[in-house]
Amino acid sequence: MKLENVITSRSHKMIYQSGDTIIKLFDENYPKSDVLNEALNQSRVEETGLNIPNIIEVSKIDGKWAITMEHIEGKTLAELMKENPKDIDKYLEQFVSLQVEIHSKRAPLLNRQKDKFIRKIKDLKDIDASTRYELLTRLDGMPKHSKVCHGDFNPSNIIVSNKGSYIIDWSHATQGNSSADAARTYLLFALQNEDLAKKYMKLFCKKSDIALQYVQNWLPIVAATQLGKENPSEKEFLTKWLDIFEYQ
Template sequence: MKLDNIIAERINKTIYRDGNKCIKIFDESYSKADVLNEALNHARVEETGLNIPELSEVTRINGKWAIVSQFIEGENLADLIAADPAKYDEYLNMFVDLQLEIQSKRSPLLSQLKDKMNRKIDLTDLDETTKYDLHTRLTSAPDHSKLCHGDYNTSNIIITPDGTPYVLDWAHATQGNASADAARTYLLFCLSGNIAGADKYLDLFCQKSGTAKKYVQSWMPIVAASQSVKKNCKEKEILLRWVNVVDYE
């Protein structure tokens, strides 16, 4: 495999293109278990029939773990929005419709979203009283089994030349409550500084899914806490502000 065409660089990983292959190489700090779990999540989501790149192999390249999958030719939805802001509403509708299609699927062998969030809450620097409150809220939330992406944002959508959308990056996929996944997407908009876009997204999601906005908002402190364990000090500070938000207008 040729590794002379870098198409993206992320924390702890570099992504290359070699013809019709996409090669994601993880650095030495990334555990074997996490790499294999990401590949397993991807394979399980493939079985739902959604448009996602086909996984071809998990291997080692120059001593580093790598996941090789199909390269999807097309444009990133985030770039399309930036290039043509006049089509923002059209693209946002597509974005929400695609999320609802994802959430209509089931993948019963994926990890439970609640279990993952409970583990992450335990890893936070929050005081024990706050952790207890978050665990209690999470336990009392309804149990669902919908497919949740876990990092659903416009950068993870590729639109092919014929207009077909493909969803990338299933490392964080779980099964659980769709409103928790919507809360995560809302917070991703906020973390990017697009507060107006976050509000517009949430209104549209709730309208199309028939979900009360207050119900999605009730997940935000829980989701924010579970995401605050990531090693991003700026994001952590913003997310922890959400943890203490209890009531919404």
């Protein structure tokens, strides 16, 4: 099978459009278990009734694992925000409403967020054992929830079409605490635009009726898990959030 229409290139994968489908093609050395887990995550989220692209098949193309799903025609919310800055408040409202809708769903077979966070914090090599211990202690004390959490919710993962808004890229999906999911979204915004991040946080807390301080308590934990990606451009920014006493 010859793939030519490249939509985007990401770490360890290429995204192609082929007719009315999208094909996510992974590198040869990408773990099979991660590919199958991503497809399983998305399939489980499909069952909640959320507006997401349906998976069509998991296969191998030229010796590489691939996930094929339906193509949604439209622009990402990130593109619309960039093209229409005067409408940023409207788009942010739409963005937060979608996130709150995600958190209203349940998918009991998804991996547990807290288990994933524990693994990521334990694997961190750039922070000392005492800091890891304090982060794990804080994590252990946080309330255990079972809400669907996207894990990488940002405007580039929303496609706005004439049929509505579709949420894509469910590779990091878990069931857990919605405030942890919001803390991650806040950090993703803050890496680009701190003012927009603050506006997002305020709107999320209002729409979800969750105290700002409660979401902030997740920031050190979530920043630590993001450090595990070992992105040099993010390291300094994320490290400053590791002061686990900042919001106590």
